[in-house]
């Protein structure tokens with residue numbers, strides 16, 4: 381019995397090695413044939429469906445371009461990687477500018493808002509900053525609905541691993557299944573996914589975001605084409621089970637009444653809002669956090685990337701501002717129908733046990749249960765000096781970079797990819813390019 385199995389296995393191996401080259405050649409032909417029948421040549425391919433990709437796809441499609449939105453996971457279209465909030469200081473006006481340009485970010489924000497506040501009201505009007513807390517799931521659903529209702533946008537769920545380049549012009553993409561899809565222009569909006577590495581204490585693993593894999597292939601090809609790449613890092617706080625918190629020990633933070641909104645269109649003004657809460661760290665919390673510094677990927681030098689200018693980690697804050705004996709923590713619901721809580725101000729990549737112990741010393745968090753720990757992420761970006769004002773790359777014609785791939789500061793600036801979408805070659809190209 382064993383002998384027969386062994387012989388058959390051996391035989392089949394020998395057969396495979398003989399027919400493999402033919403099989404591969406046939407497969408190539410099959411793939412090419414499949415390409416020709418499955419996909420038209422698009423005006424624009426947008427890679428990635430985060431804030432940047434969504435706005436770029438909508439903008440190009442609304443100018444009449446045929447658009448293919450290629451993204452690794454269609455369930456995460458418009459996913460908010462970190463805080464479920466839009467706007468805030470130096471960001472709120474960007475959402476309104478995007479709205480004025482015909483973008484969807486303001487509309488999606490209004491439709492999924494659970495709280496609105498105009499920040500900095502105590503200062504002059506120039507300092508006022510609209511900010512919305514959003515329902516994370518609803519935000520993503522609204523984005524997907526808006527895109528599905530936009531004529532001219534097709535969708536394809538897969539990883540883009542390479543670009544088709546001809547005579548220094550982008551002519552399409554290659555996917556992880558080996559499909560070649562052609563277009564007159566390609567917009568890359570890969571966000572934090574390019575060779576992403578997630579860090580929690582001394583643990584490291586590949587990923588573009590918690591629970592999602594990193595994107596590979598594109599950086600190496602772009603570097604071989606002469607692009608300069610760098611590494612950036614950012615972080616996110618732990619998520620908490622709201623049922624385990626004692627809100628009586630925190631200050632309530634209500635939304636504005638009447639509730640404001642972002643879009644200049646007729647989006648409805650929410651009639652209900654959810655409240656957030658404020659609490660503070662203390663010297664005991666800081667002492668526990670310091671016990672993790674040796675295992676911190678940032679302090680131990682395992683993270684090499686630069687941080688964009690937002691969301692400093694709690695370890696960074698207590699290190700740099702050692703004289704402060706408390707830091708403010710905003711306790712923010714993740715949506716209308718969930719108990720999940722976002723601990724704004726407690727971004728960290730310290731070991732999960734250190735995070736847990738420190739959290740439990742914060743007033744109201746004595747019995748806190750974690751849904752998931754905070755983490756830091758490192759990823760490739762491309763310094764935007766390699767771009768024209770239109771976001772087209774200087775090196776490769778008809779190739780555009782938009783969003784976090786350029787090292788932008790967050791959702792709002794990423795959504796300015798609307799400009800890239802408007803600049804792609806299209807049937808109804810605007811003649812006025814002042815908005816770049």
Ligand SMILES: Cc1cc2nc3c(=O)[nH]c(=O)nc-3n(C[C@H](O)[C@H](O)[C@H](O)COP(=O)(O)OP(=O)(O)OC[C@H]3O[C@@H](n4cnc5c(N)ncnc54)[C@H](O)[C@@H]3O)c2cc1C
Pocket residue numbers: 427428429430431432433450451452453456457458459460461462463538539540541569570571572573574588589595596598614615616690691755756757782783784785788789790791792794795
């Ligand atoms: C842990 C963490 C914390 C953050 N903290 C903050 C913060 O506090 N404040 C803030 O404003 N911003 C924060 N950010 C950054 C914020 O998420 C980004 O600025 C914003 O999401 C950028 O939008 P984007 O569209 O450029 O990229 P992303 O939102 O990252 O979207 C990228 C999209 O591209 C897809 N994709 C990537 N590569 C490929 C490929 N090869 N093929 C197909 N699809 C691909 C992904 O699936 C995803 O849909 C954080 C990000 C992370 C991960």
